[in-house]
Amino acid sequence: MFTGIIEEVGTVQSLSKRSADAMEIIIKCSRVLKDVHLGDSIAINGVCLTVTSFTKEQFAADVMPETVKATSLDQLAPGSQVNLERAMSSNGRFGGHFVSGHVDGTAVITRVEKKSNAIYYDLKMDKTLTDMLTKKGSIAIDGVSLTIFDLRDAHVTVSIIPHTLEGTIFPTKSMGDVVNIECDMIGKYIYRFLTKEQNEKQPSRLTPSFLKEHGF
16 A cells, blocks of 8 residues: 655666566665565555565566556656655555555646646546546546546646655656556545446445445
8 A cells, every 4th residue: 555655766777578568677766775675565656566676776576467558667768767655654644645556547648837836737548547536536647646636528637736746757747658547546446336336227325315324
């Protein structure tokens, strides 16, 4: 489990093909290695991967075919910068939102516009993803916890403040770039619950009175 609060920007050292659709990635970094162990989870651009080996300056992780297919990791190259976050600790502050590191799909940046002290990004993605999102709700973009400011059909708009820009790879992003998307976990479960009942032609049990009764 992650929070979407990026700890460090790392650099891809190498990408080694294990097969036509699998690879090993080696990341140069420092902060996320302070208490690292074999088998630990580290999110790379929002993708939860397992540490398979490490030194004082880098760690390696295997990327399986399903992950290659569902994410933008195959577009990385030696020298690419990546967002890094260790799995959250039980005694740490929870500053973002619940992020699993299981990417739901990808999106393409269609607009980058500076407004005062923020930069607005428009992203186009499959409507199956936007159906699970809500305006003012949470979204993880390349592992960064952000708030949705506008939502229409297959488009999402987010606004990023200077602090987030300085601590992530967003300054390297431009129109046409592909990013990883993870929809809000709670929203996904509610969407699944409602669509399952609709497909089975059963009346939904998720009513205003049900939510009120259970403290929502």
